[in-house]
Amino acid sequence: MNPYANQMWTPRRWYHPQSDPRVFAPIYYAQPYGWPALQDRTRPQSKYPNLNSALAADTTLVRYDVRKAPYDGILFSTAALLGPTAALSSPSSAIRIISRSFPWTLDIQAPVTCAAVFDGLYKMLQEPLADSEWGIVCTLDKSRRETIEKAAKARMERDKVKKLKRIDWLGDMTAFKGLEKDDEFEKKRLLPETAPCPETWVVKFGRS
Secondary structure, eight states: OOTTTTSSOOOSOBOOOTTOTTOBOOGGGGOSSSOOSOOOTTSOOOSOTTBOTTTBTTTOOOOOBTTSOHHHHSOHHHHHHHTTSBSBSSOOSEEEEEOSSOSOOEEEESSOBHHHHHHHHHHHHTSBOOHHHHHHHHHHOHHHHHHHHHHHHHHHHHHOOOSOBGGGGGTTOOEEEEEEOOHHHHHHHSOTTOOOOSSEEEEEEEOO
8 A cells, every 4th residue: 555645745765763764865865976955954954064964963863883883783774875875075085083082093095985984983993902002091091991891891791702892992972973073173183294184074972
């Protein structure tokens, strides 16, 4: 039975966040570059027009826990729609992701897609915590050490990997909350004598 048989229109494409399956997917989500000027007026306009709204901190509806691989942590219909689409509205050779929540830098080379962003974050955070990183935590940040140990204990019960991982650094703040711009933090965070990346974004996390 067609639920739209007696209506004047039928939806062309639906975006299915876990919280509300009725949210319509804006056309620009599926555009490779140069999103149309006419946007879905029911959604707030992002402060970052060059960034795909599925990634922007002020407009994203994506629900993703970075402890899981993207194909497990993002609703299948959402991943299928957004995955291959461009992260930026204009071609870019790379995107750099930093955060106040972790001390590492993630550089993603072209093609810069939404899938590359999610996949890059997941793989980076699955790397083992280095001995030098643990040494700094033990010396300078007691609360961070406790956060890491608590998160690692819970994770090891699930995946049986008996070693510290970068993901443990986040504790329970593992919900992806989007990317935003912060020029001051970007300049402070840049390693001296390292070339800046024009497309540097700060990733935010929330409680999972």
